[in-house]
Amino acid sequence: MNERQIMTADEVRRAIARVAHEIGERNGGVQNVVLVGIYRRGIPLAKRIATAIQQIEGSTVAIGALDITLYRDDLEIRGASTQIQHTNIPVDITGKIIVLVDDVLYTGRTIRAALDALTDLGRPDRIQLAVLVDRGHRELPIRADFVGKNVPTAASEDVAVRLNEVDGGDDAVMITRGAV
Template sequence: MSDSRPDSRGPDGRAVLEAPDIHRALTRIAHEILERTKGAGDVVLLGIPTRGATLATRLGERIEQFEGVKTPVGSIDITMYRDDLRLKPARPLGRTEVPPDGIDGKIVVLVDDVLYSGRTVRAALDALNDLGRPTAVQLAILVDRGHRELPIRADYVGKNLPTAKSEKVKVYLQETDGRDAVLLMKGEAR
């Protein structure tokens, strides 16, 4: 399926998803989660900060809207589990917020904005091991841009976006950036 909008590439890049597209993608992902998990009863959404946590909150709101049941939402900081700690400058630790009932025996859906090499997800899986033992772990991603370096695949994808390694995908969300958009930019790979 091709994007019928004109190429609006400028200094900010070319928009591949706008606010209505993101809204539709998250609505579809919420429905897919409900279908695959047979309702939201045992589901816990854990977002990978920063934008993954925001997306997890949005998914939780949609699931509650559809099912009438509040789905536990939290966040999982992966900073200390990254395999590139020694290669990049020091970064601040984020917050891990696990819902009060924990994750043991639950279906945990990890949520992030962009899936690229798979290393962030691997770090999240390692962090998850320190938090408990879920029944299953699934992955929801807004944008899958390919270029996997690890055998990791998303269960729920908002948009598959084949990219060159030289391109960058930038996700903007209203809560953190003042607007909803996904831009494809030339430059250093993310």
């Protein structure tokens, strides 16, 4: 398989720190901010951003976990093979600024599902989106507010984010060329 690295562990760390800064800047602090990670790699990313914000702003941000399985629009295509994960947002999101966190922004369909899921849970003041990698190829009118790295890709390529908490080993972002 043809694989090349586009982000090292150090670059991932810097990108997260920058996104943490930007979230504070954009919202004039983080008093009302809740970070919601999308299962699976969005959750450790949200935790890391929260830790970075803690260091920068000196205040704690609430974090939550969101599973979008029950909001997917591709059940007919992909089947019910995905195991449902637990959604756990420990605060009332109504009136809050929600920052959705995911690893890769691609077609935008996951984010569409996440927006529907959040709407069912309450009425946030604002919803923003933070991603580690934006690889383009949107199929819906969705864009990210905070991006770790913009990576132009071909549709035949695959972007794989590896995070220590999920995958073990060093953090990395890889591009693999059409394996099939």
